Amino acid sequence: MTYVKEKWKQAIDAINDALNICSVNGIKLYTYEKEPFIYDREDFDANRAKMQTLYDLRMVICDPWNSELVWGYSGIDYYNQGELAHSSNMRLPSGSEFSSGVRGTAEYSWQWMGATYQMVERYYTKNGLPITEDRTFDISSVYEIITTPGVMDPEYTDIRGIVQPGVQTIRLYMDREPRFYANLGITGGYWRAHSFRIPTLMFGGAYGGYNSAQHSTDFFCTGIGIQKFVHPESTSGAWQRTIKYPYPIIRLADLYLMKAEALNEYNDAPTQEVYNAINLVRERAGIPRVESVWA
Structure with a gap:
């Protein structure tokens, strides 16, 4: 099987399309907004x-x-x-x-x-x-x-x-x-x-x-x-x-992490766009941004 780097670009485009659809339909990273128990x-x-x-x-x-x-x-x-x-x-x-x-x-x-x-x-x-x-x-x-x-x-x-x-x-x-x-x-x-x-x-x-x-x-x-x-x-x-x-098969956080992985593979190195996608998930998880902890 031959490695085709452009498939990562196809993945990036597909994920961006999915993220745009999510945005239009109000899909966002979850935060608990009710009263605590x-x-x-x-x-x-x-x-x-x-x-x-x-x-x-x-x-x-x-x-x-x-x-x-x-x-x-x-x-x-x-x-x-x-x-x-x-x-x-x-x-x-x-x-x-x-x-x-x-x-x-x-x-x-x-x-x-x-x-x-x-x-x-x-x-x-x-x-x-x-x-x-x-x-x-x-x-x-x-x-x-x-x-x-x-x-x-x-x-x-x-x-x-x-x-x-x-x-x-x-x-x-x-x-x-x-x-x-x-x-x-x-x-x-x-x-x-x-x-x-x-x-x-x-x-x-x-x-x-x-x-x-x-x-x-x-x-x-x-x-x-x-x-x-x-x-x-x-x-x-x-x-x-x-x-x-419903058991979550795909969540918005998954799409952000998929995007980060695809960008990293396509560019052969992490870019700020990679960090931005990962950090959205890390910040919601209550941990520091990836650049600050791996500096």
């Missing part, structure tokens, strides 16, 4: 910029037919399988603080699709760099047990509503980009589902961890859940209680 309102007011970014990223997949969706698949069988929504949702713990919810049942909250540690390591640091490239991130100590800042510590201000105060976790889970906390369920973080904010610890007998009384085989085997596919108002007990949304 009741359980988050106090923290949202106290840490507004960080919490807004968290909500933008937490809801961009599961907010049905939102402003960023270009092509969505709505043929998911929620009754028989439900696929990502059911398999990734953790069960609502049986604690008394969740008494108004459907607690302790594995029905339509299967809690078995977890993330690997390799995937966890691929998320960027808070500085928008891979953990192996960020000189402020000590790669040699990522699995050390630490205690998160307490509510009276000045460091807690930036992580309020995102990381639990004063709990044990591992260093790998700290100082990461906003997508990390929006997409995953970790020890020391929060799981937003069942109309609750669940403080997860992800070990046996704790919220999010293995519980043989609920199910003997279904649990997050790595201790890391994936909450990006779970709408915060989805609950257990019946498939009708799952908030249904």
Whole structure:
């Protein structure tokens, strides 16, 4: 097969056409514009910029037919399988603080699709760099047990509503980009589902961890859940209680990143136009522009 560089130009033209159509039809990068959920309102007011970014990223997949969706698949069988929504949702713990919810049942909250540690390591640091490239991130100590800042510590201000105060976790889970906390369920973080904010610890007998009384085989085997596919108002007990949304096949962010890749390949080097396309996605994700972190 012969390499034809001009095919990249054809791709650029097609992507630009698609972006123009999106613009005409009001497609734009998603931002969460509703009121935050009741359980988050106090923290949202106290840490507004960080919490807004968290909500933008937490809801961009599961907010049905939102402003960023270009092509969505709505043929998911929620009754028989439900696929990502059911398999990734953790069960609502049986604690008394969740008494108004459907607690302790594995029905339509299967809690078995977890993330690997390799995937966890691929998320960027808070500085928008891979953990192996960020000189402020000590790669040699990522699995050390630490205690998160307490509510009276000045460091807690930036992580309020995102990381639990004063709990044990591992260093790998700290100082990461906003997508990390929006997409995953970790020890020391929060799981937003069942109309609750669940403080997860992800070990046996704790919220999010293995519980043989609920199910003997279904649990997050790595201790890391994936909450990006779970709408915060989805609950257990019946498939009708799952908030249904079209699975995004193409989002506007995908088009921007496709454009950046095609331009980079066609020009044999990154140009400002490449950076501009990438930075639209990075800025919405709450991380610095690519030129500033790779300078």
